[in-house]
Amino acid sequence: MLEIRDIHKSFSGEEVLKGIDFKVDKGEVIAVIGPSGSGKTTLLRCISFLEKADKGTIIFDGYTHEMGTISNRDIKKIRMRMGYVFQNFNLFSNMTVFENVMEGLTTARGIERNTARSKTIDVLEKVGMIDKAEYYPGEISGGQQQRVAIARAIAPDPDVILFDEPTSALDPELTGEVLDVMKRLAKEGTTMVVVTHEMGFAMDVASRITFMENGMVVEEGTSREFFSSPKEDRSRQFIRRIMRECEYTI
Amino acid sequence: MSERLIGILTDSFVKILIPGIKVTIPLTMLSFAFSFVLGLALALVQVADIKVLRQFARFYIWVFRGTPLIVQLFIIFFGLPSIGITLDAFPSAVIAFGMNLGAYNAEVFRSSIQAIPQGQMEAAFMIGLSYPTTMRRIILPQSFPIAFPSLFNNLISLLKDTSLASSITVIELFTTAQQIAARTYEPFALYCEAAVIYLFFSTFLTWLQSFLEAKLVWKSKPVTDAGKNRAILG
Ligand SMILES: Nc1ncnc2c1ncn2[C@@H]1O[C@H](COP(=O)(O)OP(=O)(O)O)[C@@H](O)[C@H]1O
Ligand SMILES: [Mg+2]
Numbered sequence: 001m002l003e004i005r006d007i008h009k010s011f012s013g014e015e016v017l018k019g020i021d022f023k024v025d026k027g028e029v030i031a032v033i034g035p036s037g038s039g040k041t042t043l044l045r046c047i048s049f050l051e052k053a054d055k056g057t058i059i060f061d062g063y064t065h066e067m068g069t070i071s072n073r074d075i076k077k078i079r080m081r082m083g084y085v086f087q088n089f090n091l092f093s094n095m096t097v098f099e100n101v102m103e104g105l106t107t108a109r110g111i112e113r114n115t116a117r118s119k120t121i122d123v124l125e126k127v128g129m130i131d132k133a134e135y136y137p138g139e140i141s142g143g144q145q146q147r148v149a150i151a152r153a154i155a156p157d158p159d160v161i162l163f164d165e166p167t168s169a170l171d172p173e174l175t176g177e178v179l180d181v182m183k184r185l186a187k188e189g190t191t192m193v194v195v196t197h198e199m200g201f202a203m204d205v206a207s208r209i210t211f212m213e214n215g216m217v218v219e220e221g222t223s224r225e226f227f228s229s230p231k232e233d234r235s236r237q238f239i240r241r242i243m244r245e246c247e248y249t250i
Numbered sequence: 251m252s253e254r255l256i257g258i259l260t261d262s263f264v265k266i267l268i269p270g271i272k273v274t275i276p277l278t279m280l281s282f283a284f285s286f287v288l289g290l291a292l293a294l295v296q297v298a299d300i301k302v303l304r305q306f307a308r309f310y311i312w313v314f315r316g317t318p319l320i321v322q323l324f325i326i327f328f329g330l331p332s333i334g335i336t337l338d339a340f341p342s343a344v345i346a347f348g349m350n351l352g353a354y355n356a357e358v359f360r361s362s363i364q365a366i367p368q369g370q371m372e373a374a375f376m377i378g379l380s381y382p383t384t385m386r387r388i389i390l391p392q393s394f395p396i397a398f399p400s401l402f403n404n405l406i407s408l409l410k411d412t413s414l415a416s417s418i419t420v421i422e423l424f425t426t427a428q429q430i431a432a433r434t435y436e437p438f439a440l441y442c443e444a445a446v447i448y449l450f451f452s453t454f455l456t457w458l459q460s461f462l463e464a465k466l467v468w469k470s471k472p473v474t475d476a477g478k479n480r481a482i483l484g
Contacts (some may be wrong), residue, residue: 079376080378082376084373096390103377103387108377108379143465152377153376
């Protein structure tokens with residue numbers, strides 16, 4: 001459904017993505033993991049065209065586009081069917097929770113107000129935020145803001161949702177509520193690409209794991225294979241280190 | 251104070267106040283409206299990074315902030331006729347003040363737009379909004395409350411600077427005071443009287459500023475008490 005071939009991206013001469021291939025099928029949850037600085041955020045930003053890749057091909061919904069030369073019109077078309085959840089939520093501060101979700105339906109897609117309203121109520125109920133509908137982002141907690149951001153992303157029923165470390169800006173006691181919402185989405189068959197450091201989530205929820213390091217995909221496989229019998233040394237070391245960190249934090 | 255002086259002052263008060271209300275205030279409002287639109291346009295082409303227009307905006311701001319206002323007034327009113335463009339004094343003043351303040355307002359708008367976290371713009375793109383819609387719906391509504399105090403300070407400065415229009419024959423508040431001072435040989439009293447009337451106007455604007463700022467506060471920094479917030483909105 002979404003396929004990326006041979007993405008390259010440099011920042012001021014330094015290559016951050018060194019030819020990444022990547023594929024998501026409908027209904028899959030892919031966890032992208034790897035040490036910080038390995039290029040995970042840049043990968044998501046290139047897929048969503050928030051960053052312009054130097055080279056690469058994107059195949060989405062049957063259409064193939066060269067990432068270096070894609071038109072703004074095609075970018076907008078792809079974004080209309082893609083959700084993005086940011087590390088620091090990025091809710092619109094001038095709008096209430098309700099308006100944040102409505103905006104993508106009414107203003108961006110021209111959906112009629114009553115239809116949009118009932119859709120907004122649906123998704124806010126799904127993330128457990130309906131009783132805060134009239135609040136402004138500055139008046140609710142980080143975990144609540146992220147749940148609203150998820151509602152905003154899923155409201156237009158996108159084909160795929162990209163999550164960039166959705167819980168890493170949150171206090172530890174608030175990560176659970178966000179992960180629970182994401183688990184529920186996964187169970188409903190939402191197609192998701194999740195950059196995360198939450199290994200529990202990756203193990204339980206992701207169908208496949210992409211392990212990145214230094215701008216390259218080191219290993220790719222089903223979640224079970226990856227965690228029980230990683231093929232690469234680098235993956236083994238990463239798993240061992242991150243498991244140790246988990247024990248410390250417990 | 252002699253009776254004669256008191257007579258002159260009471261007589262002239264209305265004579266000065268009327269062109270103040272009929273000319274100084276419209277001149278201030280029209281020039282400000284022009285500078286507002288111009289400043290916003292100059293700021294938008296800069297943040298949108300439209301190559302040629304951005305460079306034009308930087309050049310424009312450099313010129314208009316780097317030269318005296320009275321010189322700009324003279325060029326427009328006394329200079330342009332020699333290249334075939336003759337304008338009345340009042341429109342000349344509106345254009346000069348508007349173009350001058352436009353350069354300052356451009357900088358106010360630009361910095362207030364840049365104060366909004368980039369992430370909100372990216373989030374807007376990802377829900378499918380175009381760049382202009384994002385500006386209109388998300389960025390400008392948030393940057394306006396930030397720009398507001400500086401814009402209003404510029405408005406108050408403009409009110410006082412309109413007295414320079416007297417030098418290009420606009421019959422406004424200060425021109426009238428000058429005329430009466432010349433006729434009565436009481437420059438001290440009359441210029442003080444003019445000062446008091448300006449002070450009266452600018453004090454009103456300062457009061458208006460704090461009144462409006464209190465109404466805008468919910469947008470720039472969300473209050474924690476949701477109930478209070480909604481009360482302000484409603
Ligand atoms: N806008 C940018 N300008 C310059 N360097 C960047 C930029 N964004 C990311 N980088 C660099 O690219 C590398 C990968 O970053 P990132 O994709 O954020 O990694 P990750 O999300 O895996 O932690 C890092 O070395 C980072 O410093
Ligand atoms: Mg990152």
